[in-house]
Amino acid sequence: MQLQNKDVxxxxxxxxxxxxxxxxxxxxxxxxEVEQLKAELEQRERFAAxxxxxxxxxxxxxxxxxxxxxxxxxxxxxxxRGSQIIVSQSWRLARxxxxxxxxxxLSSGQxxxxxxxxxxxxxxxxxxxxxxxxxxxxxxxxxLPGEPLTGNWDHDRLQQAVGxxxxxxxxxxxxxxxxxLKVWQTAEKACVSVHNAGLGIPGSQIDQLFxxxxxxxxxxxxxxxxxxxxxxxxxxxxxxxxxxxxELPEGLGTTFSFDLPLSS
Numbered sequence: 001m002q003l004q005n006k007d008v009x010x011x012x013x014x015x016x017x018x019x020x021x022x023x024x025x026x027x028x029x030x031x032x033e034v035e036q037l038k039a040e041l042e043q044r045e046r047f048a049a050x051x052x053x054x055x056x057x058x059x060x061x062x063x064x065x066x067x068x069x070x071x072x073x074x075x076x077x078x079x080x081r082g083s084q085i086i087v088s089q090s091w092r093l094a095r096x097x098x099x100x101x102x103x104x105x106l107s108s109g110q111x112x113x114x115x116x117x118x119x120x121x122x123x124x125x126x127x128x129x130x131x132x133x134x135x136x137x138x139x140x141x142x143x144l145p146g147e148p149l150t151g152n153w154d155h156d157r158l159q160q161a162v163g164x165x166x167x168x169x170x171x172x173x174x175x176x177x178x179x180x181l182k183v184w185q186t187a188e189k190a191c192v193s194v195h196n197a198g199l200g201i202p203g204s205q206i207d208q209l210f211x212x213x214x215x216x217x218x219x220x221x222x223x224x225x226x227x228x229x230x231x232x233x234x235x236x237x238x239x240x241x242x243x244x245x246x247e248l249p250e251g252l253g254t255t256f257s258f259d260l261p262l263s264s
Contacts (some may be wrong), residue, residue, distance in 0.1 A: 019260050025098070049050065055096070058089035060117050088134075099227045106234050113154040113238055120149045120190050120260070124159050124181055131166055137175035143182040151262050153239055158260075161235040162192065162226035170194035172254065183210075193257035200254050209245060238259070 044229070065082035068074065086171075105111040121144050128140050162181075167177045174194040180195040212231045236243045236258045246255040 045089060046251070050172060051096075053099075055093070058092045058096075062086050062089050062093075066084040096191045102231050102234075103227055106231075111234065111238065115154050116250055117150055118153040118155045118158065120151065120153070120158070120192070121145060121183055122157060124146070124162060124183055124192070127159055127162055127166065128181065131163070131170070131181075135170045138170055138173070139176070139178040140179050141180045143180065143184075145183060145185065149183060151190055151260060153260060154235075157235045157238075161232040161258075162194065164232045165194040168228060168256075169194055169198075169254070172196060173198035186259075189241075189259040190260055190262055191259045192255065193251055193255055195255040200248065200250060200252070232258075 001119040060164040062085075065085050071078045100112065117218075124142065124144060128142065132140065149176040166179065166181070173179065181196075182193045182195075184191050211228050233243045239260050241258050242259040243256065246257055248255060
């Protein structure tokens with residue numbers, strides 16, 4: 001009888017211990033979920049503050065110059081200068097809205113490509129011609145094939161992806177330095193690289209490069225939402241390609257490269 005009671009007690013203790021272990025595991029899981037929710041809330045708050053800042057930055061000169069050129073008897077040069085600034089800052093707002101819409105589509109699984117015959121060499125050439133007027137103090141070097149490099153890709157999305165890489169190259173390198181764009185072909189892939197002669201990216205910041213809303217820490221803070229590389233990576237991967245940060249010796253700048261499959 002005593003042995004039976006001991007067995008019952010042992011079974012009860014074992015069962016209680018299992019329940020305690022399960023409760024402890026559930027508590028740890030809840031604590032992790034709470035920490036994750038806190039981190040997401042903090043990220044949303046930082047994002048809201050960042051977006052408010054990014055919206056205010058172009059809106060302020062738009063409003064100021066609109067008020068200036070609306071005054072009577074303004075000189076022609078003042079009106080032309082004000083109009084140029086209003087247009088450029090309006091495009092900046094449009095790009096911000098587009099980036100936010102792209103992130104929303106990526107999050108909801110509604111991001112799609114419109115693929116058709118596309119010449120990658122022409123995409124790069126056209127993009128550089130568009131960028132030169134807004135980066136007059138940078139030099140651009142192109143290393144491109146002499147023949148068209150054609151694939152079944154989304155022209156506009158590829159131009160957006162390369163444009164984001166070039167924007168970053170301009171932003172994180174000094175005036176009078178050279179930005180190099182290279183296109184080449186392997187047996188199965190089309191390859192693109194964008195190199196700038198900036199300071200390079202510290203190893204401690206590489207992990208956060210392709211995360212949305214992440215920006216590099218630099219001596220001089222840079223404007224931006226931290227969405228460009230995330231969107232670029234998503235565009236390249238949607239094509240079946242891969243975006244990479246190339247390893248370079250310290251002081252030799254930064255190179256991003258990606259490849260695209262030649263066959264769909």
